[in-house]
Amino acid sequence: MTTETADAPARRPDPRRARTRNALVGAARRLLADGKSAVSVQEITDEAGVGFGSFYNHFDTKEELFAEAVASVLDDWGALRDEVVRGIEDPAEVFAVSFRMVGRMQRHLPELVRVTLHRGMSVLLTDRGLRPRALADLRRGIDAGRFTVPDVEMALMMSGGALLGLVQLLDAYPELDDAEVSDDYARHVLLMLGVEQQDADRIVALPLPTISLPF
Numbered sequence: 001m002t003t004e005t006a007d008a009p010a011r012r013p014d015p016r017r018a019r020t021r022n023a024l025v026g027a028a029r030r031l032l033a034d035g036k037s038a039v040s041v042q043e044i045t046d047e048a049g050v051g052f053g054s055f056y057n058h059f060d061t062k063e064e065l066f067a068e069a070v071a072s073v074l075d076d077w078g079a080l081r082d083e084v085v086r087g088i089e090d091p092a093e094v095f096a097v098s099f100r101m102v103g104r105m106q107r108h109l110p111e112l113v114r115v116t117l118h119r120g121m122s123v124l125l126t127d128r129g130l131r132p133r134a135l136a137d138l139r140r141g142i143d144a145g146r147f148t149v150p151d152v153e154m155a156l157m158m159s160g161g162a163l164l165g166l167v168q169l170l171d172a173y174p175e176l177d178d179a180e181v182s183d184d185y186a187r188h189v190l191l192m193l194g195v196e197q198q199d200a201d202r203i204v205a206l207p208l209p210t211i212s213l214p215f
Contacts, residue, residue: 024055025069037118074116078133084098092190093206096206100179103181121164148194162185166182
């Protein structure tokens with residue numbers, strides 16, 4: 001006699017569990033944006049509006065939660081970049097558009113900016129969000145002869161450092177014109193990467209696409 005064993009049904013996603021996890025990640029993002037990483041698990045769950053015990057259903061440590069919060073911010077930046085460069089072919093234009101748009105978003109997405117700033121240059125080493133996209137853009141630019149920096153990692157650190165400097169400047173001095181400063185930074189980064197002055201001026205004068213934020 002043969003016995004048939006039915007496959008166990010796939011577990012359905014639990015919306016309450018997802019809401020709790022999202023609340024914890026959102027709380028961690030807000031705390032990081034305010035520079036408050038030295039907080040207790042109780043303070044995190046209070047900020048999230050969830051029970052203390054629910055924390056450990058999702059994360060083993062607060063460091064694990066904060067790492068996920070940073071990764072989620074980088075994913076949001078990556079989604080924004082994908083939206084603004086869709087349909088653009090020239091790698092120099094792709095790079096400039098993403099650079100100019102990040103600067104402009106500083107005033108609209110301060111939480112994302114401040115979490116990124118608190119992590120510093122380490123965000124350029126994280127394989128989520130902007131790093132893989134920036135590496136691909138820079139590599140295409142080097143291969144196409146648009147950029148003259150010989151090493152893609154060097155190009156990433158040079159341009160990424162400038163981008164962090166841009167958003168730090170705009171965060172520290174809210175009276176500055178974010179569009180003007182972002183375009184000026186983008187122009188100088190293009191020059192640093194090897195784009196000719198006239199071409200860099202043309203690229204940063206191009207209109208930016210209208211976007212709807214994907215998050």
